[in-house]
Amino acid sequence: MNETGSTPASVVERLFTHARTPQYWLDTPVEDAQLHQLYDWVKWGPTSMNTQPMRLIFVKSESERRRLSECVSPGNVEKVQKAPVVAIVGQDMAFADHLPTVFPHNPNARSYFDGKPDVIASTALRNSSLQGGYLILAARLVGLDCGPISGFNPAAVDAQFWAGTSVRSNFLCCLGHGDPARLNPRNPRHAFETACRIV
Amino acid sequence: MNETGSTPASVVERLFTHARTPQYWLDTPVEDAQLHQLYDWVKWGPTSMNTQPMRLIFVKSESERRRLSECVSPGNVEKVQKAPVVAIVGQDMAFADHLPTVFPHNPNARSYFDGKPDVIASTALRNSSLQGGYLILAARLVGLDCGPISGFNPAAVDAQFWAGTSVRSNFLCCLGHGDPARLNPRNPRHAFETACRIV
Numbered sequence: 001m002n003e004t005g006s007t008p009a010s011v012v013e014r015l016f017t018h019a020r021t022p023q024y025w026l027d028t029p030v031e032d033a034q035l036h037q038l039y040d041w042v043k044w045g046p047t048s049m050n051t052q053p054m055r056l057i058f059v060k061s062e063s064e065r066r067r068l069s070e071c072v073s074p075g076n077v078e079k080v081q082k083a084p085v086v087a088i089v090g091q092d093m094a095f096a097d098h099l100p101t102v103f104p105h106n107p108n109a110r111s112y113f114d115g116k117p118d119v120i121a122s123t124a125l126r127n128s129s130l131q132g133g134y135l136i137l138a139a140r141l142v143g144l145d146c147g148p149i150s151g152f153n154p155a156a157v158d159a160q161f162w163a164g165t166s167v168r169s170n171f172l173c174c175l176g177h178g179d180p181a182r183l184n185p186r187n188p189r190h191a192f193e194t195a196c197r198i199v
Numbered sequence: 200m201n202e203t204g205s206t207p208a209s210v211v212e213r214l215f216t217h218a219r220t221p222q223y224w225l226d227t228p229v230e231d232a233q234l235h236q237l238y239d240w241v242k243w244g245p246t247s248m249n250t251q252p253m254r255l256i257f258v259k260s261e262s263e264r265r266r267l268s269e270c271v272s273p274g275n276v277e278k279v280q281k282a283p284v285v286a287i288v289g290q291d292m293a294f295a296d297h298l299p300t301v302f303p304h305n306p307n308a309r310s311y312f313d314g315k316p317d318v319i320a321s322t323a324l325r326n327s328s329l330q331g332g333y334l335i336l337a338a339r340l341v342g343l344d345c346g347p348i349s350g351f352n353p354a355a356v357d358a359q360f361w362a363g364t365s366v367r368s369n370f371l372c373c374l375g376h377g378d379p380a381r382l383n384p385r386n387p388r389h390a391f392e393t394a395c396r397i398v
Contacts, residue, residue, distance in 0.1 A: 016240040041215040043388040048349040056395040133332020150247040189242040196255040
């Protein structure tokens, strides 16, 4: 299992302490191979009953990007137009259909969700967001910057990108290389004493 | 900003490809300093409008552990009794009260949530879960194994641990060193083609 060992300072800086959320993006392209590498790491992150509800559409082409940009808040249009890739992070509300194959040792797993739309909704949102957290950190490990976006019209994105599926939008995430010359000041974080206690 | 550089293979293995969710825990203690280190990394992860809704109670003492074990599903009692630390991951439903200090450049930020309980609930769950994803990976970087748990009674945990606060439980996460001799077989993950597409 895991051993308390040395973590290179550069890794901690890249993932957490020096990482920033860019507002402006350079032209440096993102290769499809990086997106495959990203998912091949992200997929191993734990989810409740191995539900893995996250679904991803990586928007790269100009035509799809234009469609997506029409679904976001005014302040996010330029980001969606300029970021080399915008990931639409979705949540598959039919995740339970996969349980017989992804959670095979418990044949009753699927039935836990039968007729429980509230449990399905919270499980999908909680676990696709957990996976979204893995996605953001894995992208940084691949060498990409991340710009997550909640300011968009989920119904419009669902209609444009997830029509005919059981997937609903959770959030968007720009991926690429941010412009280091155009960063906002870093916002403060809660102190340990505000957010945590040990009992 | 981030540069596509070499990531040590050992880091990728520790965070993703070799990491496992233990069912059984060794006695190796977790030091408070590790929990402080953990939060000092996790806090830098991005959240929507810097809302940072995640709150953490790290349960270490026998008396608190006993109270918590009475709130979990039968299959999770032993895990809560044996893991050196169990983190109760909460979501502060009053996160917007902090926006004037944590999102100071937008004086209207707080008003976005006024009278919108559904937006508050989804923002709290989405972003505290994103932070939960950061927590799990940061714990692995600190050298700890993670055992996230959704099988518990949230109302009971709220009453026992968050009474008199605006925080509600999201999930639990055992932290410590798992027993490498008692791991279940690894469950399969969705292929890229099942979970992702590039458009």
